[in-house]
Amino acid sequence: MVKLLKDILSQTDKDAYKECQSWEKEQLIREIKHILTGKRYFIVIDDVWKEQDWKLVKAAFPENNNGSRIIATTRITGVAKLCCSVSDEQPYQMAPLDDADSRRLFFKRIFYSNDSCPCELEEVSARI
Known part of the structure; x- marks a missing residue:
C-alpha cells in the first residue's frame, strides 16, 4: 500500500514525491489529500484485491464535489461494491x-x- 500511495503521489506532485521516501501510509494519505483538495481529478486504480486496501486508498482522495472521478478495477465483487460512491450503484461487470x-x-x-x-x-x- 505504501508503494501504491507513493505512486499516486509521484503522479500528482513530483516535488512532494521527492520528499516522501521515508513516509508512512498516514503521512502519504494526508499529503495526497492536501494536494488534491480543491482540484478536479481523474484517477484509475487497477486491480484492487482487498476491501481494506480500497478503504485506505479512498481515504487519500478528498470528496470535493468538483466532478472528480476514481475508477477502480477488481475481480472481487465485495471490493467492487465498496468502490461505488453511492450505495445503490452497481459496479460495471465486464x-x-x-x-x-x-x-x-x-x-x-x-x-x-x-x-x-x-x-x-x-x-x-x-x-x-
Missing part, C-alpha cells in the same frame, strides 16, 4: 474476452507477439 482476444492477450504477454507461438507450445497454449 464481459470476459472471447477465445480469439484471450489468445491474443496471452501471446502478447508471454511471447511479446499478438499471434505467434512456438510450434512446440501450441498444444499447451491451446489448453491454457
Whole structure:
C-alpha cells in the first residue's frame, strides 16, 4: 500500500514525491489529500484485491464535489461494491474476452507477439 500511495503521489506532485521516501501510509494519505483538495481529478486504480486496501486508498482522495472521478478495477465483487460512491450503484461487470482476444492477450504477454507461438507450445497454449 505504501508503494501504491507513493505512486499516486509521484503522479500528482513530483516535488512532494521527492520528499516522501521515508513516509508512512498516514503521512502519504494526508499529503495526497492536501494536494488534491480543491482540484478536479481523474484517477484509475487497477486491480484492487482487498476491501481494506480500497478503504485506505479512498481515504487519500478528498470528496470535493468538483466532478472528480476514481475508477477502480477488481475481480472481487465485495471490493467492487465498496468502490461505488453511492450505495445503490452497481459496479460495471465486464464481459470476459472471447477465445480469439484471450489468445491474443496471452501471446502478447508471454511471447511479446499478438499471434505467434512456438510450434512446440501450441498444444499447451491451446489448453491454457
